Amino acid sequence: MSEIASSLTNTTKPKTSATLTVRVIKSFKFRTEKSLVLHNIDLTTTTVAQLKETSRKAVQTQPGWKPYRNVQLDTLKLYTKAHGAKTSNLIINLDNDDWILRDDAKTLEDLGFENETEVSFFHLPDYTEFQKNPETSWAC
Template identity: 70%
Template sequence: MADILSSQARPQEDATITVRIIKSFKFRTERSLVLHHLNLKTTTVAQLKELAKSAIATQPGWKPYRTVSLDPDTLKLYTKAHGSKTSNLIINLDHDDWILNDEEKPLSELGFENETEVSFFNREDYEAFKLNPETSWDV
């Protein structure tokens, strides 16, 4: 029997993905939200954003992420299962084409599969960090 990759072990109608909610690029603060039983064929980019915002607003342990300054508005693919990861610990600064701009597109059409990781952040903060990608740890 051939080995099945974990990205293919679950159907796209019942996937698990991780949303890396970034609070601060400078201080490298992020927290992972794991979403189980997600239908990648019907869940859109806009719906994924709402799921994450709802979790931040209602789930225990997310109080530090409920600040007005956080205001995440952008999703960007971080990595797929068994894919290479960036050397930047907070976000991949290359591949701006991985930013999910089409709010109505289903996640499966954007290449999502089981165990995909995506970053959720404030676009204005991201653009500023790209211009000066120093973290408090680099000083």
């Protein structure tokens, strides 16, 4: 392994103990999101459905998430992998709809997740509506 590859954070932790960032999106228009950092996720056994459930449970039970508790979180979409290119949109990658995680039975490893992968978690109808007119606003 090259010296550079061995120092990248996505390869320093085993796939059985990864750190993931879940961008929980409340509003696309107002760019309202909060990042949920999950530690010690086993990418080899954790499924998309389990990641959704873990994230929902954190939003419902952890302090600081009250404004997000009424959002119907139903869809995950890959945002970026560690050291990968990021989109210009600050909360979701509007390109690559094939990055939406539609198969709840797939493991995160099967989907190419690595340590420090970031995903967006949102309500699919809100995302579909935002795609039609991806304008953002500032709250008054």
